Amino acid sequence: MSNTEKTSYPKEKIRILFLENISDAAVKNFRQHQYSNVEKITKALTEEELIKEIKDVHILGIRSKTQITKNVLDAAKKLQAIGCFCIGVNQVNLKAATKNGVVVFNAPYSNTRSVAELVIGLAIMLIRRIPDKNKAAHEGIWMKDAKGSYELRGKTLGIIGYGNIGSQVSVLAESLGMKVLFYDVETKLPLGNAVDGKSLKEVLGKADVVTLHVPETSQTKNLINKSNLKYFKKGSILINYARGEVVDLDALRKFIVEGHIGGAAIDVFPWEPEKNGDRFQSPLQDLPNVILTPHIGGSTEEAQQNIGEDVSVKLFNYLEKGITFGSHTVPALSLPPQEGSHRILHIHNNVPGVLSAINTQLSKHNINILAQYLKTNEEIGYVVLDVDKKLSAQAFQLLKEVKETIKVRMLY
Numbered sequence: 001m002s003n004t005e006k007t008s009y010p011k012e013k014i015r016i017l018f019l020e021n022i023s024d025a026a027v028k029n030f031r032q033h034q035y036s037n038v039e040k041i042t043k044a045l046t047e048e049e050l051i052k053e054i055k056d057v058h059i060l061g062i063r064s065k066t067q068i069t070k071n072v073l074d075a076a077k078k079l080q081a082i083g084c085f086c087i088g089v090n091q092v093n094l095k096a097a098t099k100n101g102v103v104v105f106n107a108p109y110s111n112t113r114s115v116a117e118l119v120i121g122l123a124i125m126l127i128r129r130i131p132d133k134n135k136a137a138h139e140g141i142w143m144k145d146a147k148g149s150y151e152l153r154g155k156t157l158g159i160i161g162y163g164n165i166g167s168q169v170s171v172l173a174e175s176l177g178m179k180v181l182f183y184d185v186e187t188k189l190p191l192g193n194a195v196d197g198k199s200l201k202e203v204l205g206k207a208d209v210v211t212l213h214v215p216e217t218s219q220t221k222n223l224i225n226k227s228n229l230k231y232f233k234k235g236s237i238l239i240n241y242a243r244g245e246v247v248d249l250d251a252l253r254k255f256i257v258e259g260h261i262g263g264a265a266i267d268v269f270p271w272e273p274e275k276n277g278d279r280f281q282s283p284l285q286d287l288p289n290v291i292l293t294p295h296i297g298g299s300t301e302e303a304q305q306n307i308g309e310d311v312s313v314k315l316f317n318y319l320e321k322g323i324t325f326g327s328h329t330v331p332a333l334s335l336p337p338q339e340g341s342h343r344i345l346h347i348h349n350n351v352p353g354v355l356s357a358i359n360t361q362l363s364k365h366n367i368n369i370l371a372q373y374l375k376t377n378e379e380i381g382y383v384v385l386d387v388d389k390k391l392s393a394q395a396f397q398l399l400k401e402v403k404e405t406i407k408v409r410m411l412y
Contacts, residue, residue: 158207
């Protein structure tokens with residue numbers, strides 16, 4: 001085994017905890033690299049449970065339900081990295097993670113296809129009013145009727161949020177003969193024949209089907225409310241497979257009941273049950289031409305496999321090589337391995353003079369730096385140093401004494 005495949009800490013003592021039934025692909029990836037202390041729990045943990053559990057954890061894997069608060073992070077004295085096995089990181093207090101020098105990864109692209117395919121499928125089902133006909137058939141009522149049923153071809157799809165998922169929905173929609181109009185707060189290059197709308201109001205007013213693909217922020221909370229719902233074309237369809245706080249569901253119910261909105265598909269909700277089998281309530285229940293799904297937009301076998309592999313590789317690369325590409329907290333960098341050296345990772349508060357202090361400490365003790373790379377963000381700096389093997393233990397101790405140090409780790 002080469003130096004770049006080893007860690008300074010015995011692998012069997014590195015504790016890895018995966019919550020929320022993360023894909024076995026992640027567990028397999030670590031165990032294939034001789035990490036035997038891997039625990040997988042099927043549910044999310046409360047803050048109190050996490051504080052007790054996380055004290056000896058080095059790597060934590062979560063999905064969307066587990067909330068990583070400042071209290072949890074302050075209790076995680078050994079925590080090196082968090083892997084969010086989903087597309088978002090809003091369940092993690094990133095400010096506290098940054099302050100504590102904890103690297104946070106996610107998988108922003110791994111389930112985009114799963115969501116995009118389902119959005120197109122839902123658009124077809126709703127524009128043909130299949131939910132009503134399906135319900136009637138189950139109740140023994142025959143409803144063979146073309147009234148109110150349409151093809152997607154030639155219709156306009158309005159995409160709010162033209163990011164990873166929105167742009168992929170755009171491509172699939174055009175392949176079905178739809179016109180695509182999108183709106184994004186940032187300038188985005190249109191794919192195919194998609195047109196960048198001048199305003200949210202314009203897109204809502206022209207679209208036959210509106211699909212939302214925006215993050216959950218203070219700006220997007222209740223983005224679709226009673227005011228914006230007035231701009232929708234009469235009989236148009238709304239699909240929200242983005243975030244639960246983006247749509248005012250009470251207002252949407254009113255517009256569906258009044259017939260202004262012709263149908264809706266909602267996958268995410270302001271409040272969601274903790275586990276399967278729990279009671280679920282929504283203002284949209286029992287409405288015509290409405291599809292409600294339990295936050296399964298990206299839940300396919302392929303997506304979970306991709307996410308498991310993607311995030312676990314990022315965690316593994318940080319654990320063994322110090323690579324932070326894809327991190328939301330520690331600056332992203334990667335330094336090639338140097339022969340005959342030991343690697344040390346140094347995370348510190350981003351204030352002037354720290355790199356100078358590091359080099360001064362090491363030079364005063366005649367410790368040769370074979371390679372060094374620094375990258376900073378607004379909060380912290382991240383230095384990877386390759387030093388002479390014979391002097392690495394001394395260098396490690398000296399670096400711990402540097403002022404503004406947050407975390408030092410001997411990698412190998």
